[in-house]
Amino acid sequence: MAAPLKAEYPFLSEDFDLSAKIVKFVPLKNEEQGTAPEQELASFEALMLPHLDAAQNLAKWLLRNEQDAQDVVQEAYLRALKSFSGFHGSNGRAWLLTIVRNTSYTLMKKNRAVDLTTPFDEERHATDYESVNPAALLEQTEDAELVREAMDHLPAEFREILVLRHLEGLSYKEIADIAQIPPGTVMSRLARARGKLKECLAARIGKEK
Amino acid sequence: MNCEEATRLMDGYLDGELDPITSQTIEHHLRECDKCDQAYKAHALLIRSISNKTPYYKAPAGLRERIQSSLREGIAERSPRSVSRDIPSLFQSKPSERRAVLFGTQWNWLALAAAIVLAAIIAFNLVPRLQRPGADQLLATQLIASHVRSLMANHLTDVASSDQHTVKPWLDAKLDFAPPVVDLGSDGFPLVGGRLDYLKNRPVAALVYQRRKHFINLFVWPKEPGAAGITDTITRQGYQLLHWVDSDFNYWAVSDVSDNDLQAFRQVFEKQLPRR
Numbered sequence: 001m002a003a004p005l006k007a008e009y010p011f012l013s014e015d016f017d018l019s020a021k022i023v024k025f026v027p028l029k030n031e032e033q034g035t036a037p038e039q040e041l042a043s044f045e046a047l048m049l050p051h052l053d054a055a056q057n058l059a060k061w062l063l064r065n066e067q068d069a070q071d072v073v074q075e076a077y078l079r080a081l082k083s084f085s086g087f088h089g090s091n092g093r094a095w096l097l098t099i100v101r102n103t104s105y106t107l108m109k110k111n112r113a114v115d116l117t118t119p120f121d122e123e124r125h126a127t128d129y130e131s132v133n134p135a136a137l138l139e140q141t142e143d144a145e146l147v148r149e150a151m152d153h154l155p156a157e158f159r160e161i162l163v164l165r166h167l168e169g170l171s172y173k174e175i176a177d178i179a180q181i182p183p184g185t186v187m188s189r190l191a192r193a194r195g196k197l198k199e200c201l202a203a204r205i206g207k208e209k
Numbered sequence: 210m211n212c213e214e215a216t217r218l219m220d221g222y223l224d225g226e227l228d229p230i231t232s233q234t235i236e237h238h239l240r241e242c243d244k245c246d247q248a249y250k251a252h253a254l255l256i257r258s259i260s261n262k263t264p265y266y267k268a269p270a271g272l273r274e275r276i277q278s279s280l281r282e283g284i285a286e287r288s289p290r291s292v293s294r295d296i297p298s299l300f301q302s303k304p305s306e307r308r309a310v311l312f313g314t315q316w317n318w319l320a321l322a323a324a325i326v327l328a329a330i331i332a333f334n335l336v337p338r339l340q341r342p343g344a345d346q347l348l349a350t351q352l353i354a355s356h357v358r359s360l361m362a363n364h365l366t367d368v369a370s371s372d373q374h375t376v377k378p379w380l381d382a383k384l385d386f387a388p389p390v391v392d393l394g395s396d397g398f399p400l401v402g403g404r405l406d407y408l409k410n411r412p413v414a415a416l417v418y419q420r421r422k423h424f425i426n427l428f429v430w431p432k433e434p435g436a437a438g439i440t441d442t443i444t445r446q447g448y449q450l451l452h453w454v455d456s457d458f459n460y461w462a463v464s465d466v467s468d469n470d471l472q473a474f475r476q477v478f479e480k481q482l483p484r485r
Binding site: 074077197 | 217218219220221224226252255256259260262263264265266267268269272273275276277279280281283284285
């Protein structure tokens with residue numbers, strides 16, 4: 001029966017330090033992460049926020065909807081922050097755009113299966129306008145709206161590669177990383193995407209004529 | 210290089226992604242093949258045109274602020290540590306952003322302050338509550354002090370006698386109650402004497418028994434109304450304290466004997482106790 005009171009009422013023994021109870025509520029410094037969260041956040045923002053426009057641009061071109069794009073970008077930044085400790089490279093833009101792309105595809109798969117399952121309609125876009133003079137075609141593309149409409153008719157994989165190359169000026173290697181395709185595929189896919197875009201533009205110009 | 214191959218490599222060449230030797234081979238071919246040269250020029254124009262004419266969607270106003278505040282929440286979720294202290298960022302320029310940061314700061318400090326206040330409330334409410342069942346604790350300290358003092362200051366007994374019929378009347382005369390006094394010499398706990406003590410703001414009887422070379426102080430006073438049949442054992446500073454209550458009295462036995470001896474003491478004490 002020598003149950004020491006100490007065990008039953010730990011508060012009661014002299015050597016029990018009341019302050020130890022309060023210490024529990026004081027957030028402890030996270031030593032494991034090496035850096036304090038605010039430092040991590042500051043460095044994350046310094047590296048990633050400059051690419052906000054690039055993120056928004058890619059998401060908007062993929063989703064073709066302003067609100068979806070903003071949601072995806074915000075979500076992608078949160079995902080990026082979570083896996084920021086795994087980012088050791090120097091190419092913050094490519095790293096962030098990979099996450100933006102994946103987040104966009106997740107949403108597209110969920111909401112708009114159509115985008116991914118509808119193959120590019122070769123028949124419909126096979127054209128009678130091959131004869132359109134490229135010079136004339138290019139003169140007509142003063143209208144940005146025309147290019148936008150033509151782009152929006154391309155499948156996501158073409159929109160994506162055209163945006164990465166033409167609007168972000170990324171190298172084939174970076175594009176391969178972001179689009180998760182073999183580096184050797186980038187050139188041929190880019191060639192097909194440009195060809196299709198040219199066809200779409202020609203079709204629109206031809207219709208207008 | 211033939212035309213088919215040149216056509217296949219056209220995009221790579223115009224994008225500057227081919228190795229120098231392949232590029233030179235293509236340049237050589239283009240100088241010789243007018244058809245391919247025309248196709249390259251047209252394609253170069255198309256590429257330039259796409260780059261120039263495709264709209265670039267910049268992030269709308271407010272998106273950066275929304276992202277920054279959601280990042281702050283995200284990192285606050287991950288760690289209880291406040292992320293708030295004004296984060297040096299190159300991108301916080303607008304006053305609205307500054308406000309957002311300040312708001313975040315205040316909120317986080319409030320949360321921290323609330324946590325500390327809550328901790329304090331819990332601590333200060335919980336501690337006395339836990340102490341109450343053993344408000345005995347303070348008493349235990351007093352009992353040990355009395356016991357130790359009785360041994361060190363040559364004031365073990367006021368009335369030194371092994372005769373319970375000497376000790377009891379003496380105590381009865383000094384106190385407003387008549388403590389039970391029994392000699393337990395036949396059971397190995399000879400009565401040494403009696404003493405007056407003062408505990409819980411009242412005079413109490415202290416009966417002194419001996420166990421071999423050790424002394425046992427048995428403090429006795431009338432039980433408080435409503436006190437149940439509590440039995441409690443406390444070990445402190447090497448002393449054993451045994452508490453029990455019978456129909457009339459509170460008993461606290463204090464000694465440096467073992468817990469078993471003290472339990473045995475209580476048993477023989479209760480056995481010898483005259484029926485009332």
